Amino acid sequence: MDEFGLINTYFARAPIGSDVLQGIGDDCAVVNPPEGRQLVMSIDTMVDGMHFPYGTAPERIGVRVMCAALSDLAAMGARPHWFTLALTLPEADPDWVAAFADGVFSIANRYECSLIGGDTTRGPLCITVQVHGSVEPGKALRRAGARPDDIVYVTGNLGDGAAALKVIEKKMTVAPGSFSYLLKRFYAPTPRIIEGEMLVGTASAAIDVSDGLYADLAKICEASGVGAMIDVARLPISEHWSSYTNEAQAQEWALTGGDDYQLCFTVPREQVGKLENWIREGRIVATAIGKITNKHELLLVKNGKPFELERKGYDHFG
């Protein structure tokens, strides 16, 4: 089976919307951009043994790369449209590719994101996905919009990614139900697309938590020229794993563990009432964890005292 056969057999089944004039099968894809909207795009690579453990099942890899890629669109408040996929594989194993494609499409279809192009090459296992979405002009959620006194929120729970990795690496054992929860959080972290689109016009800044809350909130602060004060006791941490470790360790993972793919966002005071209503009505799962300051530093407090971190965040070259 040659590389073209691979692509055509396993990937050309993508649902193609009427905005796609040419999908897979030519030198380029051709699309009609959504009228009156701005385009939003991001490219993400995952490397074997670095972003997922060696030997991970191909379907899980496919799910995970799509969830992580879509998470970047979520962070901008964008609606997904199309994606392209560059797949580097040591060998053209049809079973592997079929299962990987199943994983990719299970997520892409859910978020109505059409595969429009790709490239398949031989080499060490490495996957790059580029996602494209759109926003109303000027409405993209940016890192740079946080202002002093804004409230800092985060969706869902923090630290799940770090706890999941411990479980996967057999360094922590949890109950079967919690094991399933953590595996799902690692391999299929829900991209917060719905939440991101909801927050357009309400949040002043947003980022997806992929390198750890501390490191990612620091990026919002840097881009916005502000600081933040976070109450460590308010960090949302799942009971699925918190009872298997001590409080300090759990908070450390919540602050510095990567791969959570939650949204961290800031809300101006005048919008907080609306957001709190949404939370009460169950329209969004989010927790207020602190506020933006004009101090140009990221301050962690716990029970009124400064909280010191040992490790400040995930970094591939750190």
Added chain:
Amino acid sequence: MDEFGLINTYFARAPIGSDVLQGIGDDCAVVNPPEGRQLVMSIDTMVDGMHFPYGTAPERIGVRVMCAALSDLAAMGARPHWFTLALTLPEADPDWVAAFADGVFSIANRYECSLIGGDTTRGPLCITVQVHGSVEPGKALRRAGARPDDIVYVTGNLGDGAAALKVIEKKMTVAPGSFSYLLKRFYAPTPRIIEGEMLVGTASAAIDVSDGLYADLAKICEASGVGAMIDVARLPISEHWSSYTNEAQAQEWALTGGDDYQLCFTVPREQVGKLENWIREGRIVATAIGKITNKHELLLVKNGKPFELERKGYDHFG
């Protein structure tokens, strides 16, 4: 130096057009699509030791990946706008990254293509570039437009990529001037952007020759539901290397050698006069090498007799 430092230091110097609202530095890029045009995009990966020899100078790698990526836009007749870059590196060597970036921007700037986003990860050397361009609605050059009796053309010379590889691998020795010519053709193959845009409205189908003329013309034939007859004696072959091998070998490389990055295109009879005028006026360098047939086969002839190929084209998994 962490990965973010890398990106910011070496890549954030990209010239940003007024259509780019957010470049590098957020979860996604945000751009205004060009008004009244369709978007054209392609993703391409190059792997160390597969698409360039191990130990290739980083600037050359940067040039080559951009030339190859832009070549896909050329094949659609598209005008380049933006690109994203996913760089997987075994280590964060600042000198390597700086030189690589020099190579990338030397080509990107020439074709007014702005870097708007990227990802840097640790792993075996592998580079993925996604390029975005635009065309007038419905005007993209596609593989599927060839009709029986159209004339088949190719820009520039064929077989340079294969000959260059022999020289680089020290399997062939040529004169110093020819050595320079071949190195340039391998590491900096001019993407035929100007020719591609010229051919919009004149060519009926086009493809860039990356897997070898035979394999790539076969894709036009398959997509168009036609066949072709190619006169092997008319293949444009450079004198820089043809005298260092025999005629049969030279023609074989011209037909099946990859990495030429020329355009193969078809022209309806009623447009041939215009194209031949352009050739005479020096506005485009192109050679008529055969014609499209209704036979559903790709027939090679030489001096009126069928010409048999030993190897039909480059395939990464072949």
